[in-house]
Amino acid sequence: MxxxxxxxxxxxxxxxxxxxxxxxxxxxxxxxxxxxxxxxxxxxxxxxxxxxxxxxxxxxxxxxxxxxxxxxxxxxxxxxxxxxxxxxxxxxxxxxxxxxxxxxxxxxxxxxxxxxxxxTELVTEAIVSAMDYEIEAMEGFTFPANFAMMANRYFYEYRNVKREMAMNAVNAHYNAARNPDAQMPKEVTLEKVLFADLIASPLSLFDCSLVxxxxxxxxxxxxxxxxxxGKHRLVEVAGSGHAGDTVTLYTKKCITSFEAAKSAAKQAYDQAGLKPADIDLAEVHDCFTITQIINLEDLGFAEPGHGADLVAEGATALHGSRPINTSGGLKAKGHPIGATGISQMYEIVTQLRGDAGARQVKKADIGLTHNLGGTAATGLVHIFRGQ
Amino acid sequence: MxxxxxxxxxxxxxxxxxxxxxxxxxxxxxxxxxxxxxxxxxxxxxxxxxxxxxxxxxxxxxxxxxxxxxxxxxxxxxxxxxxxxxxxxxxxxxxxxxxxxxxxxxxxxxxxxxxxxxxTELVTEAIVSAMDYEIEAMEGFTFPANFAMMANRYFYEYRNVKREMAMNAVNAHYNAARNPDAQMPKEVTLEKVLFADLIASPLSLFDCSLVxxxxxxxxxxxxxxxxxxGKHRLVEVAGSGHAGDTVTLYTKKCITSFEAAKSAAKQAYDQAGLKPADIDLAEVHDCFTITQIINLEDLGFAEPGHGADLVAEGATALHGSRPINTSGGLKAKGHPIGATGISQMYEIVTQLRGDAGARQVKKADIGLTHNLGGTAATGLVHIFRGQ
Structure with a gap:
């Protein structure tokens, strides 16, 4: 190859x-x-x-x-x-x-x-076609409800990370404010996020990505x-991983960690000959703020139950030790569903080329993208290396 | 490879x-x-x-x-x-x-x-999403109208082949009557086909494939x-071709021959090291009976303008020199859109294994499938060889 x-x-x-x-x-x-x-x-x-x-x-x-x-x-x-x-x-x-x-x-x-x-009703109906229709969506199950269940289970298994989820939203909007392609390029405060209207408990408005x-x-x-x-810095694809999981939520063995993401990440790391510690920055699938915390664990950046610690200590912020979603992510750059995975790669390439302007991170040699489908029934991870 | x-x-x-x-x-x-x-x-x-x-x-x-x-x-x-x-x-x-x-x-x-x-209205609306929506479908253009235009143009450029189109339908139903998986396993007469209700002139009811x-x-x-x-006769994939064309009809250079099909066929023949004359039987995309005549030319079985001659002389019938759509085709076996290409291969493998029962053809060593998308904007040809 x-x-x-x-x-x-x-x-x-x-x-x-x-x-x-x-x-x-x-x-x-x-x-x-x-x-x-x-x-x-x-x-x-x-x-x-x-x-x-x-x-x-x-x-x-x-x-x-x-x-x-x-x-x-x-x-x-x-x-x-x-x-x-x-x-x-x-x-x-x-x-x-x-x-x-x-x-x-x-x-x-x-x-x-x-x-x-x-x-909105039609958009919601169209979006739930990403989950199982016959058994789950027909009962009225929606994606905010889905990820709210995951968040509640996460709180039960580990600890309440509502504050760190809000910090994810604050970081996303901070980065989006520095991205000319972002849909919501406006900073928000932690208070505004924490006291926003509830969508599906514990998820409130700013815990959800955009349409x-x-x-x-x-x-x-x-x-x-x-x-x-010779026009730009060469950005090679160092690793690619693709895995799946059941489409219904009720058959998943665990909903606080995603098998498809973990397996795809392992494939990509192995192909690239890299470890999580080698990744300078990543665009992860923050469809909801809880997902980003689970992603940090599934990608090996934190131990299970400790993704929120990274957020709390500032590691994932724009100038932290491993910036996450410098673009603003699905949360604030936007989530144009079929384009989202490609838009994540657009950001990584922009950073690796050193073209990210006000949101440019200092060390950008190896970047990762992580894209989930539906109830994490599809997972893809790609690793890019600037030469 | x-x-x-x-x-x-x-x-x-x-x-x-x-x-x-x-x-x-x-x-x-x-x-x-x-x-x-x-x-x-x-x-x-x-x-x-x-x-x-x-x-x-x-x-x-x-x-x-x-x-x-x-x-x-x-x-x-x-x-x-x-x-x-x-x-x-x-x-x-x-x-x-x-x-x-x-x-x-x-x-x-x-x-x-x-x-x-x-x-039916919703099914029609769903099907026209295969053509261009903004410019063509929004004007009320449907697939029967689309292929009716192709047929009329074919009649103008070459000759009226309405009778051979009807013979395609008769053959399809004859074959379907010998296929336990067919949706319409019932023979029809040439008269019944020729005097059926018009759908979009010159296409009448029996010129159209099934829902x-x-x-x-x-x-x-x-x-x-x-x-x-070692369970079945080995059926290898000898060749694969895939090509495209514009999605709008108005931009196509020619509507009596499909670039995507011709290019895909050339790729498949080249990869297999075979010529059209080497193909024993084929399942072709007869979404309408006129399409089958065009297909025979695009696949190299007949010269441009002479596809209907093969039909008239009986070459394409079940026991003709090169049987076409022994399954009954989209016309009489059925056209379960996303499954159609795979269902065509199911038939070719069944024939190559010698398992086709009442519709088994004598010489079945090399078979071909030809599948079109929309206004022939996508074309795929595959060649299978029994070993």
Whole structure:
């Protein structure tokens, strides 16, 4: 297997775009990624496109050829991948394996989602299609309720980490305020977070990620080709992991730690020949603030039950020892579901290139992304290394 | 790259199942494929699942982990692929590339769709999400209208082939009457087809494929592992091709021949080291009877404008020189969209193994499947060889 690298990145600003179509956001973000790479678009041999719900919410499926048509890529093969909130990282992994195994040299990998134009009831209904419908969603189970149960169980097994969950939100908004692509670039205080309206106890408003429209794309090629471009610092894909878990919550052995994330992380670390301690910064799947604490443990940054300690001591803040979600995360940069995994990689590449401006971290040589789907039934971890 | 082979196959009978869930059909078809392989399900390392519209029509997305949960496959990685009516073949190709490149040894590849429980208006709306929504579907363009335009243009460029289109329907129903898994296992006469109600001129009722519920699965593994099982005749994947085209109809250079199909066929023939004349039988994407005539030309079985000649002379009938759609095809076996590509392969493997009973063809050593998505914006061709 040969090494692959990110040659170009592009994304839209995340936000609410009732007047923009999927096509329009794909054109902007995809065009930017190709331009950023400096490559001729004729070199792109395939498209891998992550999307969760465009059929339900926009009437548009079959996004693969829509992407190739909009960007003028010709008769190349395309595919849409879906794994709920991990749809973007699935597209990335499929493209990565194709490049590493020599099937294609250069591919375009992306994700897009448009949700905010629909009524909240329909968006909620569309989102719960990421969990089991027949047994759980039909009973009225929603994602805030799902992760609230996980938080309550976490409090029972370990300790109450409501304060550290609030600190995650404060950090996310602090970072988002320094990210021009963030949907909510506004700082919040710990008091504001702690006294916000309850959504599903113990989760309140600021414990929940955003509903977001947006698109993000990457040009992925062989390390040799990317090195020859010489336009940016070379950012190689050092490790990739992908694992699963049951889709129903009731069959999971444990809901305070996610098997799919732990297994994907182990695969990625092993492939990269790295340990958790080697990771300089990470973008993790903070769909809710409790998830971020569980993520820190699943990725090996903290022992089980001690993720919140890292938050409390400031390690995860922008200038802490291991900054987490410097982009603002799903919580404050936004959660454009099918694009989220790609948008996480956009941030890591931006940091590794030293292009993150007001939110640039000092040491950014090795970065990690962690993307979950649904009730953590899909998990992907990727490790990137700046050369 | 190493060779891959089909170790096991399973499918539901195609039909209308208002009282069965996706889960139930996945359990039946997936369970059958694993049992047919004779392998321990612990050997399955990943799931590739094709589906087009389960979120819109069933409220259920994230089908990958649903499959692994239902079949008890553990924490393995899963993915759902979507490329409209070619979603199943996309799943197959992703699984195939993973096995051939050594990422996994054994994978489960499948597809499922459940549509008939919804009102026709909603099903139509869901299906048009396979074409461009913003420019074409929003104007009221539907798939029968789409392929009717293609047929009219074909009549203009070459000749009127309405009679041969009807013969395709007669052949399909003849074959379906010999297939226990077919949705419409009933023979029809040429007169009945020719004088049926018009849907979109020149297409009448029997020119259109079916709306179908169903699921189909394959166990795909290395040729070495499949050979060692020794349970069935070894059926290897000799060639795979995947190409695309624009999603809008108005931007296509030609609508009487499909670039995606021609390019995918060329890739598959080249990889297999075979020519069209080497193919004993094929399952082609007869979403409409005109499509089958175009397919015969795109696959190289006939010169442009002469696909209908093959039909007229009986070459494509069950005991003709090159039988086409011995299963009954999308037209009479059924078109369970996300499962269709896998169901085509189910038929080819069944024929190559000599297990096709009343519809068994005499010479079945090399078979081909051809699957299109939407307005032929996605095209996949696979070639299978019995050893």
């Amino acid at each position: 040969r090494m692959a690298a990110i040659a170009g990145i592009g994304e839209t600003k995340m936000g609410r775009y009732p007047d923009r179509s999927l096509r329009d956001m794909i054109l902007e973000a995809g065009g930017r990624a190709i331009a950023d790479s400096g490559m001729d678009k004729k070199e792109i041999e395939a498209v891998y496109m992550g999307n969760f719900n465009s059929q339900r919410l926009c009437g548009q499926g079959h996004l693969g050829p829509l992407v190739s048509e909009v960007l003028g890529l010709g008769n190349i093969p395309t595919i849409r991948t879906e794994g709920a909130c991990a749809s973007g990282s699935l597209a990335f992994r499929m493209g990565l394996l194709a490049v590493m195994s020599g099937i294609y040299d250069t591919v375009l990998v992306g994700g897009a989602e448009k949700m905010t134009h629909q009524p 977001t429209d947006g698109a993000a794309f990457l040009v992925l090629t062989t390390s040799d080709k990317a090195r020859a471009l | 190493r060779m891959a082979a089909i170790a096991g196959i399973g499918e539901t009978k195609m039909g209308r199942y208002p009282d069965r869930s996706l889960r139930d059909m996945i359990l039946e078809a997936g369970g059958r494929a694993i049992a047919d392989s004779g392998m321990d399900k612990k050997e399955i390392e990943a799931v590739y699942m094709g589906n087009f519209n389960s979120q819109r029509l069933c409220g259920q997305g994230h089908l990958g982990p649903l499959v692994s949960e239902v079949l008890g496959l553990g924490n393995i990685p899963t993915i759902r692929t979507e490329g409209a009516c070619a979603s199943g073949s996309l799943a197959f190709r992703m699984g195939l590339l993973a096995v051939m490149s050594g990422i996994y040894d054994t994978v489960l590849v499948g597809g499922a769709e459940k549509m008939t429980h919804q009102p 179908t519920d169903g699921a189909a699965f394959l166990v795909l593994t290395t040729s070495d592992k499949a050979r060692a099982l």
